[in-house]
Amino acid sequence: MTTENTASPEQDAIPVLGLPRLCSQFMSPSENNWNIVLQQVGKKLRKNGFGVSIAQGLEDAAKHVMETLLPESAAKVVSFGGSMSVRESGLLEAMKKKSELNVMDTFDMSIGLPAMMELRRQALLCDLFICSANALTRDGELILVDAFGNRTAAVQFGPRKVVLLVGRNKICATLEEGLDRIKGLAAPANVQRLGKKTPCAKTGYCMDCNSPDRICSVWTVVKRCLPKERIHVVLINENAGY
Secondary structure, X not given: OOOOOOOOOOOOOOOEEOOOOOOHHHOOXXXXXXXXXXXXXXXXXXXXXXXXXXXXXXXXXXXXXXXXXXXXXXXXXXXXXXXXXXXXXXXXXXXXXXXXOEEEOOOOHHHOHHHHHHHHHHXXXXXXXXXXXXXXXXXXXXXXXXXXOHHHHHHHOOOOEEEEEEEHHHEEOOHHHHHHHHHHHHHHHHHHHHOOOOOHHHHOOOOOOOXXXXXXXXXXXXXXXXXXXXXXXXEEOOOOOO
16 A cells, blocks of 8 residues: 655745745735745755755845854855855855954955955865855756856865855746846846946847956856755845846
């Protein structure tokens, strides 16, 4: 006699961190749909070996990192990959206040490019690396694009633990749509933010240029996480970053 798994979707749901903006009965169909999508993507990520949390907002995500993921990692050395989501979260400032942490600030461009490149190289051996992804498919695949490759390298190998803050605006149906999102939105927006002189800053879409200011030299797709849960994705139920 076989026993069927009778667990309901609600019993299998990933807990959501933070207070909901509205009670479920008052949510718009759009907001309710995002709750469904985040649960589906979260479960795909889990199946692919990633650790997963879902936060209502960026503030909730940062609180989860500080109160749960950071202590669990037992990190002594922390560093970051370029990310507007991370910058806006306040995590850099919060971690700098912890005297027991060695925070490698890879956002501080005042030290000059040679020193920054050396710091980024050293950051590949930190205990905890925090960044974001440029896109995330509904099948639970991370897509990252980098100028020098320090962020993509750290996600792949090096730091003992990696945490990614990923806003719902980065979720795409397929790998192809994720790549198109980067070419048509994320990359042009970032070159404009950084004041880079590339064709996409004017056209609004990737021209696959040879500009020395190009920021999309290294493309990485992470389909599975090995060792299991070395990479932890915090899904955010609001737009975050580009």
